[in-house]
Structures are given as structure tokens and as C-alpha cells.
Amino acid sequence: MRDDKHLFRSLITVKPGVMRAPLRWVLWDVKDTLLKVRASVGEQYCKEAERMGLSLSPVEVDVAFRQVYRQYSRRYPNYGIAQGLNGQSWWIRVVRETLSQCRVQDPARLNTAANNLYHNFCDAENWEVFPDSVKALESCSSLGLKLGVVSNFDNRLEGILHACGLLSHFSFLITSEEAGVAKPSPAIFDQALQKCGIAADSVAHIGDHYVKDYLTSRSVGIHGFLLDRDNKYNQSDIPQEHRLRSLEELPSRLQRHVD
Missing domain, CATH: 3.40.50.1000 (HAD superfamily/HAD-like)
Known part of the structure; x- marks a missing residue:
């Protein structure tokens, strides 16, 4: 900066x-x-995890997300376009890694949560004008x-x-x-x-x-x-x-x- x-x-x-x-x-x-994100990332990720029977801490998820987001932004800037990624694949990796750091290990659950959250953020309910x-x-x-x-x-x-x-x-x-x-x-x-x-x-x-x-x-x-x-x-x-x-x-x- x-x-x-x-x-x-x-x-x-x-x-x-x-x-x-x-x-x-x-x-x-x-x-x-x-506009801005209506609720914290931790709250939104935890809400999706709860649908799959998982109980996570929003504070812990927020901390993990910030760490992962910084790492990926540095390693794969602008959604990793130059490294062959795109917005969707970049975000799915970020979500999977975030939840993995919060002890979610099941690959099927990680994939489902990541894909759902990617699409959830297209909805108006997740944004506040x-x-x-x-x-x-x-x-x-x-x-x-x-x-x-x-x-x-x-x-x-x-x-x-x-x-x-x-x-x-x-x-x-x-x-x-x-x-x-x-x-x-x-x-x-x-x-x-x-x-x-x-x-x-x-x-x-x-x-x-x-x-x-x-x-x-x-x-x-x-x-x-x-x-x-x-x-x-x-x-x-x-x-x-x-x-x-x-x-x-x-x-x-x-x-x-x-x-």
C-alpha cells in the first residue's frame, strides 16, 4: 500500500x-x-455450514477468511487470471481453504459449501444498498x-x-x-x-x-x-x-x- x-x-x-x-x-x-455486504463473512459462511449440519464460530471463520483472502490475493492477484483461474474457481478455493482451517475436512461438504456460497453472493439478501x-x-x-x-x-x-x-x-x-x-x-x-x-x-x-x-x-x-x-x-x-x-x-x- x-x-x-x-x-x-x-x-x-x-x-x-x-x-x-x-x-x-x-x-x-x-x-x-x-453497496456493502450485509452480514460478516463469518456469519454468512456459518449460516451455509449450518445447513449441512456443521456448527462453526463466526469469529473463527472471519479470522481464517481474512488470512486466506490475503494469501490468495497476494499469490493469485485479480482472481488468478494470469495463472489460469477465474473468479469462480478463485473464490471456491478461498472458501474451501477457509473452512478447512476451521476443521471442516470432508471434501464433499467443502465443495458443496464453496459452490453454494459462491452463488449465494449473487442474491440481494446478502447485500445492502x-x-x-x-x-x-x-x-x-x-x-x-x-x-x-x-x-x-x-x-x-x-x-x-x-x-x-x-x-x-x-x-x-x-x-x-x-x-x-x-x-x-x-x-x-x-x-x-x-x-x-x-x-x-x-x-x-x-x-x-x-x-x-x-x-x-x-x-x-x-x-x-x-x-x-x-x-x-x-x-x-x-x-x-x-x-x-x-x-x-x-x-x-x-x-x-x-x-
Whole structure:
């Protein structure tokens, strides 16, 4: 993370100045920006295990999941695309390894739980849309702006957005699995700009991660806004007009830059 911050700080100079070109597109991160997982991973995994007659500790599962997730993200980044995996096979391995560390050893149960959990996370009941998301999306559209998604996510994202009632707001989706590259690589934003068909200075991006969303989008000339709901970022190089405490603040920030 520290290397990423230093890299992008060297690539961009964040200035609080006015957007010169009229704004035409707004790109969106999804997880923890527009929606979040409704219950903890431990709770959801334990619920599935209970269906198979297993009793596990949500706290223990959470600890195991975080460890396995970090290992797989480091060893097989972006769902292991470069190593011949895909989102589904990557997640099934993560779930199997997580449950194995919690003393579930039966191969049939591990396979069943992993496959079920992979598909469970397509359901709206496992996701919670933030209360300010829909109104923000509608407000952007009412300003005449087109919307797209740029997300470090697997190819379930379209189904998740559909199930949560958000898909119709977007003209296109780019997932890191589909793109073959993940934030903080600027290449995923280059792909998005190709779909937009306009220059970067007519595009804004909204996301909750300082490096992956804010610094990376600005490194390619996009007007990045950092959504900081919990006030966890205190970096001095984020002008206040680039920081959002909630999505309710977004329309007024964008309106001045639309013709």
C-alpha cells in the first residue's frame, strides 16, 4: 500500500482547481461505495455450514477468511487470471481453504459449501444498498450525465447490481476479472475511457479507496472524488472539494461542471 501511494503521488499533482471541460460521464466503484455486504463473512459462511449440519464460530471463520483472502490475493492477484483461474474457481478455493482451517475436512461438504456460497453472493439478501446510493445515481442522470462502473470485482457483479435494483443506471460495467487488470493499475481506467469515448477531463470517478479509486483515477486525468463515509482518511493532499462524507454531497459538486 505504501509503495502504491508513493507511486501515484509521484504521477499526479492534486489541485483543487475547477474542471475545465464540461463533465459528461461519472464512473463508479461499487463495493463499499454503492453497496456493502450485509452480514460478516463469518456469519454468512456459518449460516451455509449450518445447513449441512456443521456448527462453526463466526469469529473463527472471519479470522481464517481474512488470512486466506490475503494469501490468495497476494499469490493469485485479480482472481488468478494470469495463472489460469477465474473468479469462480478463485473464490471456491478461498472458501474451501477457509473452512478447512476451521476443521471442516470432508471434501464433499467443502465443495458443496464453496459452490453454494459462491452463488449465494449473487442474491440481494446478502447485500445492502447504502441509503444515499439510488438518489445520487438518479441525480447524476438528471444532470444529463452518463454512468459506468469500474470495479475490482468478479463477473457476478452484473447479476448483483440487477438483484439490488441498480443495474439500469449504468451504460457499461468493467470488472477487473473481465478487464484482466485491477485497480490500482491505471489500465482499467484506460479501458473505461475507451468505452466513454471522451477525454479524461470530461469524466469523474467516485470511490471509497484512497489509492485504488482516488489517486489512480486522477493519475489518468479523471476527476476523482473520495467517498470517506467513516472519516478514515486524513491525508493532507486531498482537497476538501474532492472529499465526500456521503453521496448526498455529490450532485452539488458535479452540477457546476455540467455545461
